Amino acid sequence: MQFKSVRRATAVTAMALGAALMALSACGGPESGGGAKNGVPGAPGRAAGAGRAAQPRPAVPVGDPRALPGVGERLHAEIPADSSQVLAVYGEGEDSADATVVLYSLRGDGWRPVGSWPAHNGRNGWSTDHHTGDGRSPVGVFTVTDAGGVLPDPGTLLSYAHDVDAYAPPYYWDSAHQHDFDYVIAIDYNRLRGAPPHDVTRPWGAERGGGIWLHLDHGSGTSACVSLSGEAxxxxxxxxxxxxxxxxxxxxxxxLLA
Known part of the structure; x- marks a missing residue:
């Protein structure tokens, strides 16, 4: 009886650990080849689970003061007409993990920068046809609606899921990665809007990846997430x-300019 109880407890623990690892596999650890990538068939700017048809923004020629800097007409048109906050992630190259993130706010005279930070993206760079295991971040326009993390809500207006068990990295990840998920913001790509970031539902299938987040930087490329400093x-x-x-x-x- 004692052996059966121990075995049952071990099985329950393993199941819980498995669920946690599945949720975290998106952003992955130091050697993760897997899942921090989401993919959506068709236009990359249509976020999974958006729940509403976004009205596209009228085309604005590159160079026009109303145009988002560094973004061409195609992607600019995929920014919903009602959006007045844009977080632009400028990757340094197709195969580079280095990026710069700029937050823009729309004002009467156009988009104006609010803050800028160094960042990292997928360790293998970027992809317009993102798949699980490619180590690349997807190119596109995606809404952001939900956040969470190991640490309590710092005062966000986004939906925030504070859950130590759901976001704590596995103990065997090295020390550089132990604070990756202190704060996370889900990028709405092959996920359900309104669900916590660690929800593993993938509307377009697991092979297209999932769990692409903004999270804390560990000094190098990610599995496909975008990482920034804790202050950012x-x-x-x-x-x-x-x-x-x-x-x-x-x-x-x-x-971005194509």
Whole structure:
């Protein structure tokens, strides 16, 4: 009887650990080849689980003061017309893990920068046809609606899931990665909007990846997430406003302008 009880307890623990690892596999650890990638068939700017048809923004020629800097007409048109906050992720190259993140706010005279930070993206760079295991971040325009993390809500207007068990990295990840998920903001790509970031539902199937987040930086490329400093994450959490329909526009500089 004692042996059966121990075995049952071990099985329950293993199941719980498995669920946690599945949720975290998206952003992965130091050697993760897997899942921090989401994919959506068709237009990359249509976020999974958006729940509403976004009205596209009228085309604005590159160079026009109303145009988002460094973003071409194709992706600019995929920014919903109601969005007045854009987090632009400028990747340094198709195969580079280095990026710069700039938060823009729409004012009467156009998009104006609010903050800028160094960042990292997928360790293998970027992809316009993202799949699980490619180590690349997807290029596109995606809404942001839900956040969470190991640490308590720092004062965000986004939906926030504070859950140590759901976001704590596995003990065997090295020390550089132990704070990756202190704060996370889900990028709405092959996920259900309104669900916590660790929800593993993938509307377009697991092979297209999932769990692409903004999270804390560990000094190198990710499995496909975008990572920033803790200071930057706290700023974004306190600044992104659901009433302003914030979106992420992300990709390497060439694809952003294409």
């Amino acid at each position: 994450m706290r700023f974004l959490l306190r600044t992104l406003d659901p009433d302003r329909d914030p979106v992420v526009v992300m990709g390497d500089r060439a694809d």
